[in-house]
Structures are given as C-alpha cells and as structure tokens.
Amino acid sequence: MVFDLDGTLVDTVDLWAKVWSKALSSYGINISEEQARAYVGLPPSGIISKVLGQRSPELEESIIRNKTKLMWDYLPLAKPFSDVDGVLGWLKSNKIKIIVASSSTEEWIETMLRKIGADKTVDGYISGTKVKNPKPAPDVFIEAFKMAGVNPAQGMVVGDRETDTIPGSMIGSVSVLIDRLNEFKQPKADFIVHKMEEIEEIIGSLSQKNP
Numbered sequence: 001m002v003f004d005l006d007g008t009l010v011d012t013v014d015l016w017a018k019v020w021s022k023a024l025s026s027y028g029i030n031i032s033e034e035q036a037r038a039y040v041g042l043p044p045s046g047i048i049s050k051v052l053g054q055r056s057p058e059l060e061e062s063i064i065r066n067k068t069k070l071m072w073d074y075l076p077l078a079k080p081f082s083d084v085d086g087v088l089g090w091l092k093s094n095k096i097k098i099i100v101a102s103s104s105t106e107e108w109i110e111t112m113l114r115k116i117g118a119d120k121t122v123d124g125y126i127s128g129t130k131v132k133n134p135k136p137a138p139d140v141f142i143e144a145f146k147m148a149g150v151n152p153a154q155g156m157v158v159g160d161r162e163t164d165t166i167p168g169s170m171i172g173s174v175s176v177l178i179d180r181l182n183e184f185k186q187p188k189a190d191f192i193v194h195k196m197e198e199i200e201e202i203i204g205s206l207s208q209k210n211p
Helices: 013-025 033-037 044-052 057-077 084-093 106-115 139-148 162-170 198-209
Strands: 099-102 124-127 156-159 174-178 191-193
Touching: 013 033, 013 044, 013 057, 044 057, 057 106, 084 198, 099 106, 099 139, 106 124, 124 139, 139 162, 156 162, 156 198, 162 174, 174 198, 191 198
Parallel strands: 099 124, 156 174, 174 191
Antiparallel strands: none
C-alpha cells in the first residue's frame, strides 16, 4: 500500500500553500494561497513552471532555496491527521506493507514521519527527487511498489490529490482519494473517502471480492 505524505498523512497543505505564496511574492510573482493550494503535490520545478508559464532554471533554483528555508521555519506548525495513527497500525497488524511516496525531499519525508510517529510503522519511503519523472508521472509509485515487493496491480495508492490517484490508476493500482474538505466534484479515483478509516472498509470489501 502506497501513501502520499503531505495532505494525506500530515496536515501541511495549507502550510505549503502559504510558503509557496510567500516565496513567490519575494520575486514579484503574486499568487494567492488559494491559487498555490491547487499546485500542492507537484514537484517544485513543476509548480514554478506552471506559475511562470515557462521554464527558468536559475530563477527556479533561487525560488526553491527560498521556499525550502520558509518551510523549515513553518515546521513546528505541521501536524498529523488524527485518523492516521490508527489506520497505519491496523495495516501493520494485518501485515500490509506501507510505503510513502512523496514529491518532497528525503529529509522532509524522514522528519515528517518522525514527527507523526510513523517512522516505526511504515516499511519505507521514496522521494520524487530520486526518480527520473516526478509526479504526476507514475515513476515514484512504480518504485514504491518495487520497494514493497508488490505488483502495482495488486496494490493501492492513497493520496489527497489527483496527482496521486491518476498515476496510481495508470499503473493498475486501486486509487483512493482522501477528500477531507469536500474539495473535489468529480475526482479521478476508484474510491473517494472523507476520512482515513474508510480505507479499512475498502480493503475488506476488495478482499471479499478477491479472496
């Protein structure tokens, strides 16, 4: 089972939106937090190129440095969703492999997993910075399933954005979108849930269909 991190396991989407809005405004690029929120989940270079409408490697590098500093400044405000610990524990007790696949850096992933107490629960993680094509390409999820030793067609991808569920579906996995705030009208995913516990019901239902 593969999970996204920010916005899925950790309540950081609003923080990322604030950081991106502030970081970009330092370069005279005005984008509201609400607009920035729509890009959360994409790799940094992808966000910047979408905002600018073109690639600008030198500017990207400078903005990313600024963004990274700001995010670490906001680190104390990051917190886990209350329903995460119980579900990860349930998956672990049922011997289901848990891999985290995120666009964030390895340092950020490790820090967040320790912060929410999941570093002893998950079986591994893969950063989008370590694959050739980051989200929304499926590379990071392919590597995550390799790490778990699971055929993607026998696995599940869980995330809070279509940049998780669409590539998950592309590789044949069951895709689950966690829409805690009812943000999506017609999201592209096999299942839409509003709280993490619903995943247990989905797994139970799928197990009955495919004993």
